[in-house]
Structures are given as C-alpha cells and as structure tokens.
Amino acid sequence: MGYSLLGLVKFYTFRTGIYDLVIFDQGVRGYANFGPPLSFVKGNWQELGSAFSLLGDHFSPILALLAPLYWIHNGPETLIVAQAALLSLAVVPFWTYVNRVLGARAAYLLGIAYLLSWPVAEAVNFHFHEYAFVPLITAILFERLQARRRSHVLAAAVALLMVKEDLALFVIGLGVSLLFVHEWRRTGTVMIATGVGFLWLTSNVIMPAFGGDPARYWYYSEWGRTPGAAVTRIMTRPQEILSVLSTPDTKLWTLLLLIAPLLFLPLLSPYVLAPAALLAERMLATDPGAAGWWGTRYHYNAAIVMALCCAGVDGAVRLRRAVQGRRLNWFTPTWTVVTAVIAVGIVPFFAFGNVFMPNWYKAGPRSAAAVEAMRQIPDDVLVEAASAVGPNMSARTKVVAWAAKTAARPERAPWILADLKEKQPHFDSLQDQAADVELLRQRGYHEIFSQDGYVVLFDPVSVG
Numbered sequence: 001m002g003y004s005l006l007g008l009v010k011f012y013t014f015r016t017g018i019y020d021l022v023i024f025d026q027g028v029r030g031y032a033n034f035g036p037p038l039s040f041v042k043g044n045w046q047e048l049g050s051a052f053s054l055l056g057d058h059f060s061p062i063l064a065l066l067a068p069l070y071w072i073h074n075g076p077e078t079l080i081v082a083q084a085a086l087l088s089l090a091v092v093p094f095w096t097y098v099n100r101v102l103g104a105r106a107a108y109l110l111g112i113a114y115l116l117s118w119p120v121a122e123a124v125n126f127h128f129h130e131y132a133f134v135p136l137i138t139a140i141l142f143e144r145l146q147a148r149r150r151s152h153v154l155a156a157a158v159a160l161l162m163v164k165e166d167l168a169l170f171v172i173g174l175g176v177s178l179l180f181v182h183e184w185r186r187t188g189t190v191m192i193a194t195g196v197g198f199l200w201l202t203s204n205v206i207m208p209a210f211g212g213d214p215a216r217y218w219y220y221s222e223w224g225r226t227p228g229a230a231v232t233r234i235m236t237r238p239q240e241i242l243s244v245l246s247t248p249d250t251k252l253w254t255l256l257l258l259i260a261p262l263l264f265l266p267l268l269s270p271y272v273l274a275p276a277a278l279l280a281e282r283m284l285a286t287d288p289g290a291a292g293w294w295g296t297r298y299h300y301n302a303a304i305v306m307a308l309c310c311a312g313v314d315g316a317v318r319l320r321r322a323v324q325g326r327r328l329n330w331f332t333p334t335w336t337v338v339t340a341v342i343a344v345g346i347v348p349f350f351a352f353g354n355v356f357m358p359n360w361y362k363a364g365p366r367s368a369a370a371v372e373a374m375r376q377i378p379d380d381v382l383v384e385a386a387s388a389v390g391p392n393m394s395a396r397t398k399v400v401a402w403a404a405k406t407a408a409r410p411e412r413a414p415w416i417l418a419d420l421k422e423k424q425p426h427f428d429s430l431q432d433q434a435a436d437v438e439l440l441r442q443r444g445y446h447e448i449f450s451q452d453g454y455v456v457l458f459d460p461v462s463v464g
Helices: 002-012 018-032 061-070 076-089 091-102 104-115 118-125 130-146 150-161 167-178 182-209 227-236 239-245 250-262 270-283 288-294 305-322 331-349 351-356 367-375 430-442
Strands: 382-385 398-401 415-419 446-451 454-458
Touching: 002 076, 002 118, 002 351, 018 061, 018 076, 018 398, 061 076, 061 130, 076 091, 076 118, 076 130, 091 104, 091 130, 091 305, 104 305, 104 331, 118 130, 118 331, 118 351, 130 150, 130 305, 150 167, 150 182, 167 182, 167 270, 227 239, 239 250, 250 270, 250 288, 250 305, 250 331, 270 288, 270 305, 305 331, 331 351, 367 446, 367 454, 415 430, 430 454
Parallel strands: 382 398, 382 415
Antiparallel strands: 415 454, 446 454
C-alpha cells in the first residue's frame, strides 16, 4: 500500500513523466484493446503520429498480463498500483525461501529488508517499468530451486525471459552457477544454452521484425562496435575491466550500496553470478548515454535486488555450515537483524522516505494551472505535451513528448501543451522552449491558454 501511495501521489501532483509511464500506458492499452503494444511516444521520432511497437524496443510480452486490469481502470494509475503489488508480492515466496533454511524470525526480518530496500523504492519512484515482474519471478525461481523442482525452475526462467531480453543474461549467469552443483549441471547447461540462443534471437530477429534496431542501446564503443568485438576485447584484455568498472566512481558506490546492506554475504554464494551478469551489462558500458544505468536512481536495480537477497541467504547458510561447531551460531540471527535495521535506516535517504514527509503530499503552486491547461485539450487528439502533464492526459489523448522541429521530423502535432518554467527532456534550456513556442505562433498556431508558465496552442489548419 505504501508503494501505491508513493506512486499515486506523484501522479496526481504532476511529478511523473512521459518517460516511461506514458510509453507503457500506451502499450498496455494496445494489449487491452486486443491489439499490438503500440506507443505514440516511441513512434513520434520516426513520423508524426505514428505508433511504434514496444516489442521492437524491448521484448517484453509479459506486459500483456496487465491488459485485463485496464478493463477495470483505463489509465496510468493502473500501472502504478500493479507495479506496487508485484514488487510487494515477491516477499511471499521469498519468505518461504528464507523460512525453510533460517526460520520464521529470519524470514520476517529479511522480508522487511527487501520491502524497504532502496532499489524497490527507486523503481516505484520511476513510475513504471517491466522490471516490476522480476523480483516476484526471481523469488519463485529460487524457492523452487531450493525445493528441487527442476521443471518449475525452468518455467520460472522462461517467465524471466518474457520480461525483457536482457534477462537472458540473468538466466545465463544462474546457469553457470548451477554448473557447480553436480545434480543441477544438466539444468545449468540447458539454461546457458537457452539464454544465449534467446538473447541472439530477440536481438537479431524478433525485435528487428517489429522495427527495432539491434544497436539501439549499444553503449560499449570503447570495447568494440559489435558484441563479438567487445567480448573478444574483454576476454583478451581483462586488465581494463577494473578501470571501466570504476569510471565514473558512481558505479562503485552503486555496487557498494547493493551488497553492503546484506553485509557482503551474497559474495559467498555462486548464485551471485546471476545478478552479477546484469550488473556487468550496466557497469561495463562506457558511453555517456548509459549514465542512467550506473547510479541508484530509476528501476535498474530492482531487477537484481531479490537475487542478491536470495544469494545472501544462501551465503549465510554456507557460512553457517563452514563454521559449524566453532561457536559462531550467533552470526546468522545477528545478520538478519542488522540487515533489517540497515534497510530501515536507509529509508530516509531514498524515495520511500517521502511518504513520511507531510509537505510531500502537497501539490505544487502550479498544479491548478496544469489542470486548467489540460482541460483545453480535446479527447482523442495528438498532443505534444510537457513531461509532467503528459501522463495525466494519456488515457484520453495520443500523447507524445514536446520537442522542437528537426530535419528528421519537421511536422508538429496539432495541439501543443508547453511548459516555459520547467526544463523539458528534449530542449537544452528554458530559452529554447520559449523560442519554440514563439516559432509555433509564427507558423500560425493559436494560443488559447497561458497561465503560470503553461501554454496551450493549436494549429487551426490541422485541427479544422
């Protein structure tokens, strides 16, 4: 409930954004209408008003499971609540996993540590992402692995592959870890082969078939121009890995914040190879475009937090076995208490801490103007919108991000809702935003609303 509150308050006080909330809202609405997951936000960079399939951007067919929820409520709020529920439900199989080896007290304490963990809070703070499915599926996978249900483990691995193509790296990493356990070697081999084949198939066949570009998110230019070249260099020049992992130092701080709250116990488990594979994907990136991958913000760390928790539990069990009879029986109970205390102590420094701040619930001074500006936009029209108000119109209009005319995309939407007081993602400055509004006026757009920085314009030719 707390995470639903966090997300919904941000939505209703205009603190969400077009990226990525509107993108997913448009895509899931497509599934709900028994069509493809098309996004006008993604398509707008190719042609005005065109829709681009989310399956060409990332292979995430699992989003179709959310479609029936849109029959109950058709809007981004549905995604916000669904994400909170998915992230929270992960604690149920995780509790079973911990209880089986460490007891109920430890299961409750570590369950609290997961629920209050900063990666979960930051994922919710970023409004919505398909990674919301990952902790739940991961917890089920590790619980089924612990229960020695081979077919269930493989089914959970397949479910992870349906979340996003790069989860193949997670499956590969887990498969490698299983090679160290004799009775699981065959399963590990199957997972490695499946992960490698799936990653190649989605990147080179499936996503391009939906209009995607395999090089769209290639941020490894210092390693090579292609995956093969990059892997070859990494394998032949491993001494460069440490330099890349520590540049910038944001990467090191993120790694520390991920494993230190668990007192580094995940490092004692071979299962750490699964989240490590996803971390390598992010931290070995060299280009500035990948800067969002390296820090603690956004949703990326939510994909690995549950795996790290499960690896931490396995590490604790291994440590207990190694020191059995050496009067260290106090360590595991102490570890679970300390881990829970650290999780609670970190809360104020990350997004979930806002829930406990009374002033955070208050709408900003421009909220009334935002509401009135949105009221000027008719239903079912294509509108270039300022980022903060775009999600609140997504259920009834075709929202795209407000952006200036370019040579590649000279057309403009018939309706524009601009914001002259808050910098927008596709402009370099407020001055550029004001200049774009003036250019639109010169092109014949009529201004029908202007208040507190919000400006609504429409093109009478295209509208008429």
